[in-house]
Amino acid sequence: MTLVALWLASSAQLYTEWQRQKDRNAASNAAARPIMAAFFDLQEERRLSGAELADPEGYQKALRAQRSRTDADVTTVQELPDSGWSAPDDIRANVVQVGRNLRKLAxxxxxxxxxxxxxxxxxxxxTSLISGQLNLFTTLSHVxxxxIDYLARPAIDSVxxxxxxxxxxxxxxxxxxxGRLSATERGQLAxxxxxxxxxxxxxxxxxxPDDQAALYRKLMAGGAxxxxxxAEQKVLSGSGSGADADKFSKGLGTTWSDSVGPVAAQLQQLNATYSVTLTAATEKELSALVRRLIVTSVMGAVAVLVVVLISAxxxxxxRRRxxxxxxAALDLQTRMPAVVERLRSGDVVDLDAELPAIQHGDDELGQLGQALNLARHSALDTTMAQVSQFRGFEKLLQRxxxxxxLLIGLQMKKLSELERRHEDPEVLEGLFDLDHLTARLRRYEENLVILGGGQPQRRWRKPVLLLDVLRSAQSEVQDYRRIQIDVEDRVWLAERAVGLVIHVLAELMENAVGFSRPPTPVEVYAARVGRGLAVEIEDRGVGMDPEQYDEANRLMTEPPRMDVMSRADDVRLGLYVVARLARALDIQVELRPSSFGGTRVVVLIPDELVVEAPGRTGPAPEAADAAWPPPPEAAVADPPGVEHRTAPDADTLVTGRVGPLEAAAPVSDVWTRPPRPHPVSQTAGAPRASGTLRVDVAPDVQPLPKRVRLASLADELRDPAAGLGVPPADEQTPDRRSAPARSGATIGAFQRQSRMVRRDVPPTDHEPIDVLPQRRRIPTED
Incomplete structure (x- = not known):
């Protein structure tokens, strides 16, 4: 393209130059004839005007005739610019200026x-008018x-x-x-x-040219x-002094007139002959320019075609090479990730067979292929080194x-023993806080295991109720009191999914609490849907941009390979953990904007991870009747104004309110010994927004023994106002939550009653459900 552009530019320049010179030559030839005629007419009118001033009678008639000839030629010059005459700007401007000067002739x-x-x-x-025309001649001669400009100089000098x-x-x-000629005039003549x-x-x-030079020499050697x-010499040498100094004889004038006429005529003829020669030379030069333009264009076109063919x-x-x-490079790019993946998996790979070397000769392209081979070797060597390094680092991290x-597990067991041993409210408060911190620490350690390529070791032998799963996830969050749980159905999760689901929900709850301003709540809602179980976690924080939502959802669907060292400064490590665990269980996690301005996370657990209520097998009814005669009322809610602290299991510590307070039960409904319970139906769901699960019992089936809230408390603990002589509860605003010692006293009273019950309860072959108000752990293997 560059060569074609250069050829076109050269041809266009030559053509433009030829066209410009041709137009200039044509304009000069068209203007030269009328201007030359006006030039000679003005010269003759100048001579006759001077004679007419000296002798009006002798030269008036000749002057008038000359003026008529001059007017005709001057009119032609003045009308030339408006007569359709095409000329360059400089020539046209000079002709117009001469026409304006000729208007002064009148x-x-x-x-x-x-x-x-x-x-x-x-x-x-x-003379001034004639000098303007002589300057125009100089402009017209430059084509x-x-x-041609060099040949035009003698023509101008001849004029x-x-x-x-x-x-x-x-x-x-x-x-x-x-008859007179002054000294000044003689000086001008000289x-x-x-x-x-x-x-x-x-x-x-x-x-x-030589032939025309010979004609000039012949003229100068002639008699005229x-x-x-x-005559010139006589005028210059005949000047004397005194009164005859300015005298000019008529005979000398006659001699001059007889000689100057033939000389002027021959000079005009020689000038016209040279003008014809100059015009012919100009035409010849223009023709040579045309030939040069054609030859140059043709040669350029041929050169362009040859270059184009060779280039093609x-x-x-x-292009073929x-x-x-x-x-080969694309094949290397396509096959190398699979080879690298196999190397990371620990397979033995024949690199020369899987990724053959690229062979393309020894020239520049061959050197490029060799460079790709070197890059392949370097990439594989680096990958193998990184795989070994990362594998060792992951093993070290997991170890x-x-x-x-192990230490955390021992610590949690120790805390459980201390909680059962102590009854002091303040001590129990501290132990429960330590238990909460330990549960969070265990989750962080599991994050390290997951990021290191491992899986958490917490295992469950039996399905777990969804509400317990949500509470366990809630207990691993720092500001757990702000989380409100609402379960629509009584759903059970398969034992293989319990630990991972708890971890996923705990991470999402932690994010919701961490990125929303206290004391705004974080709402957790769970319900069965068409394709499984949906858990929604909604906060009222600052939310994210649409691009951030897209990036987070893309991370959930396509979790990247985790490089712990390169991701060490990434604040989204929790999302990486969630993405990995969700892929392991085929759980779908999606982040959406919340109507409150925060973020709403939807976790869809597939149907294969949701199981029916596990069946429980108990002892014979007659044996149970002798041991447990519980009343129909399975549980009694807290009195108004008293916040119940739910006793969580080993993985849960729920101290916030998760549902509205229920009406207080009569104090007389305390722990009694009901008959041995029959199998209990687990099909009914728990009430929404309630902290306790409701178990529907058939009329002829006695439920398992249940804890009766506040049944074991002393009167002072159940109603402190009665022991202090304060006004009744209806005359003051009940606010028993403000005293931290009350919850500890309540827990201590529950523990005392629980020990009494454990001593009186005969052994059974089934697991009681929430029999005691103590912390119960979901069975695990760690």
Whole structure:
């Protein structure tokens, strides 16, 4: 394309130059004829005007005739710009200026006719008009061709030579009429004679062609030229002193007139001949320019075609080789990730067979193929080194995390023993806080195991109720009191999904609590849907941008390979953990904007992870009747104003309110020994927004023993106002939650009653459901 553009530009430049010179030459030829005619007419009118001022009767008729001829030629010059004449801007501007100057001719003639202008003024006025035309001749002779401009110089100098002779003629004519010639006029004459000889001897004859130079020499050697020269010499040498100093004889004027006429005619003929020669040379130069334009364009076109053909052949060859190299590189790009994945999996891979070397010769493309081979080797070596390093680092990370988990498990067992041993409210408060921190620490350690490529070791042997799963996840959150749980159905999760689901929900709850301002609540809602079980976690925080939601959802669907070292400064490590666990269980996690301005997370647990209520097998009814005679009322809610602290299991510590307070039960409904319970139906769901699960019992089936809230409390603990002599509860605002010691006292009373019950309860072969108000752990293997 560059070569084609260069050829087009060169051809266009040559054509433009030829067209410009052709138009300039045509404009010069069209303007030269009328201007030259006006030039000679003005010279003759100048001579006759001077004679008419000296002898009106003798020259008036001849002057009028000359003025008519001059007017015709001047009108042609003035009308030339508006006659459709096409010319360059500089030539047109000069012609227009000459036409304006010629408009002054009428004033000059009026000065002659009215005798208001002197001889010298008249001469100077006509000379100024003629000098303007001589400058126009100089402009017309420049056609833009160096050779032609050089040949045009003698033509211009020839016109100036004829102007010098014309000025002498006007002066001689005026002297012949007046009979006098002043010293000033003789000085002017001497200058014109010198300029005339200099022009013809140095600037015309040496530069014209030889044949025309011979004609000039013949003219100058002829009798007329010699007679003219003799007259000039007599005028210059005949100046005397006194009264006869300015005298000019008529005989000398006659001699001049007889000689200057033939000389002027021959000079005009020689100038016209040279103009024809100059025009022919110009046409020849323009024709040569056309030929050069054609030859250059054709040669350029041929060169372009040759270059295009060679370039096409080379390009075809190079493209074929580059395409083969590109195919090999793409094949390397396609196969290398699979090889790297196999290396990371620990497989033995034959690299030369799986990724063969690229062979493309020894030239530049071959060197490029060798560079790709080197890049392949470097990438594989680096990958193998990184795989070994990361594998060792992951093993080290998992080993450290496992050891820490053992210590955490021992710590949790120790805390459980201390909670059962102590009854002091303040001590129990501290122990429960430590238990909460330990549960959170265990989750963080499991994060390290997951990021290291392992799986949590918490295992369940039996399905777990969804509400217990949600409470266990809630207990692993720092600000758990802000979380409100609402379960629509009584749903059970498969034992293999319990631990991972708890971890996923705990991470999402932690994010919801961490990115929302206290004390705004975090609402957790769970219900069965068409494709499984849906858990929604909604906060009222600052939310995220649409691009961040898209990126987070893309992370949930396509969890990347985790590089712990490169992701160490990423604050979204919890989302990476959630993405990995969700993929392991085929759980769908989606983040959406919340109507409260925060974030709403929807966790869809598939149907295969949701199971029916596990069946429980108990002892014979007659054995149970002797041991447990519980009343129909299975549980009694807290009195108004008293917040119940639910006793969580080992993985749960729920101390916030999860549902509205129920009406208080009569104090007389305390722990009794009901008959042995029959199998209990688990099909009914728990009430929404309630902290306790409701178990529907058939009329003829006695439920398992249940804890009766506040049944084991002393009167002072159940109603402190009664022991202190304060006004009744209906006369003051109940606010028993403000005293931290009350919850500890309540828990202590529950523990005392639980120990009494455990001593009196005979052994059974089934698991009691929430029999005691103590912390019960969901069975695990760790």
């Amino acid at each position: 004033d000059y003639r009026a000065g002659v006719d009215q005798r208001t202008a002197s001889q010298q003024q008249t001469f100077d006025r006509y 833009g061709l160096p050779n 100036w030579g004829m102007e010098m002779i014309s000025r002498e003629n006007a002066l001689f004519t005026r002297g012949s009429v007046t 200058g014109w004679i010198g300029s005339q000889h200099f022009l013809y001897d140095n600037k015309i004859v040496p530069l014209v 030229w010699k007679q003219k020269t003799t 052949l080379l390009t075809r060859t190079l 580059i395409s083969a190299l590109r195919v 450290i995390a496992r050891r820490t988990q």
